[in-house]
Amino acid sequence: MLTQLEQAEITDPGLPAGYTLHGATLDDLPEAVEVFNAVSRQIIGRDEFTVENYREEWEIPVLNLPEYVKVVRAANGQLIGCVEVWDLYEPHTRLNTWIKVHPDHQGRGLEAALLRFAEDKARRSALPRAPRGARVSLLGWVNHRETVTNDAYAAAGFQLVRNSYHMRIDLTEAPPAPVWPDGITLRPFVPERDLEAVTWVDREAFRDHWGFVERPFEADVQMLRHWMKSAKFDPALWLVAVDGERIAGVSLNRAEADEDPDMGWIGSLGVLREYRHRGLATALLHQSFGDFYRRGKQAVGLGVDAYNLTGALRLYERVGMRVAHKYNTYEKELRPGVELSTQKLRNE
Structure with a gap:
């Protein structure tokens, strides 16, 4: 049985006028990958994704694709954005999100709306299932050159907690x-x-x-x-x-x-x-x-x-x-408590 929290999930995270949110399907993958690559061309000058490679992500067996991955379409029907929320396994204490908005549509408030959806989805997915007393957080991973997206994470109350490299x-x-x-x-x-x-x-x-x-x-x-x-x-x-x-x-x-x-x-x-x-x-x-x-x-x-x-x-x-x-790693605490993830080396 769904909890009251789960039943009240938002369906409109406050998208700007003319944009709509839809549950993703595998049929959306070619258009979504084109959005991802448009961002890659913007920041590093070349494509980083293929449909064949990214299909592996969207076909992970326990992923409920239309529930945890959403795409955004403009008024003309073009797919111009995507948000993913990853909460696949116990203990449901450390979730991840990933957002992309086509360069032609950046800076219009879409990034903020997608992060609102991600946070809401993460809370409704994890909080009823995480161990009592455990800290729950949502993390996002962004190329440091994606200026608009980095600014959106900061404006949404996420803290820059880590960097990683390729x-x-x-x-x-x-x-x-x-x-x-x-x-x-x-x-x-x-x-x-x-x-x-x-x-x-x-x-x-x-x-x-x-x-x-x-x-x-x-x-x-x-x-x-x-x-x-x-x-x-x-x-x-x-x-x-x-x-x-x-x-x-x-x-x-x-x-x-x-x-x-x-x-x-x-x-x-x-x-x-x-x-x-x-x-x-x-x-x-x-x-x-x-x-x-x-x-x-x-x-x-x-x-x-x-x-x-x-x-x-x-x-x-x-x-x-x-x-x-x-890459920058951002984190937002969804519930305070005991941190279950590794933060420092264990004693030898």
Whole structure:
């Protein structure tokens, strides 16, 4: 049964005259991707998205697309904006939103309206389900060059709490061969054998990542299974470093970056605590660079928290990576309480 809070969900967040809000469907995807790319061309001069790649986001199994993703149409029927609210799994304490407005329609109040919808949706989705006494917050992630959107987050009461980077290395020559720590070897990723173990290692490694919130293990397995259905998934690019039979670290790579088919992408690099500071992460990076180089890729990219708690940013700089794009992370508290996400390193 729906709660009174859920039943009262707003259907009009105060859009400017002539604009209407609609639940998204997969049929909207080509028009939505064109809006996303129009913004990308505005700020970095080129497209970053394809319909095929973004379909993977909108087809996540537990996403109720028309309820949590809305599109905005102008009076002539053109799709000119989109807002997404992500609240897929327990404990429902740390939600995310993402908004895009076509450059021709920016600065008319649409950004503020979409953030009002996102906050309202987040409150109605999370507050009835989050653990009693837990802090609940809504976060947004924006390229620092999106001036209008950044201003809209600030005006809506969001606080700038973090920065993150997309980093890259250009493969102008063969990268160094990996030097594996004593006792560590590389073995092939076999989905039927390794999926749950790799999920566990990736999850444990990222407990030390700012903002990590533990969710049901089955949810993490489900998400990795979903990404394995991607056309960019190649098990040969999922690196599994083992100490005997125990997995010590992983690098889950994708055949190409969303923003550039000539760039390989390191989706998740994780090393268990007891294997850190021994050169394993460096070896995984060099192995990844070499794999992409041999496939003819011109560059390799990844994403990183600018203030990463485990020193990942310094590691990436040491192996020759540089910042390509900077993003701002905004947060708005929806309910005060005990923070369940990682904010600092646990005691060794």
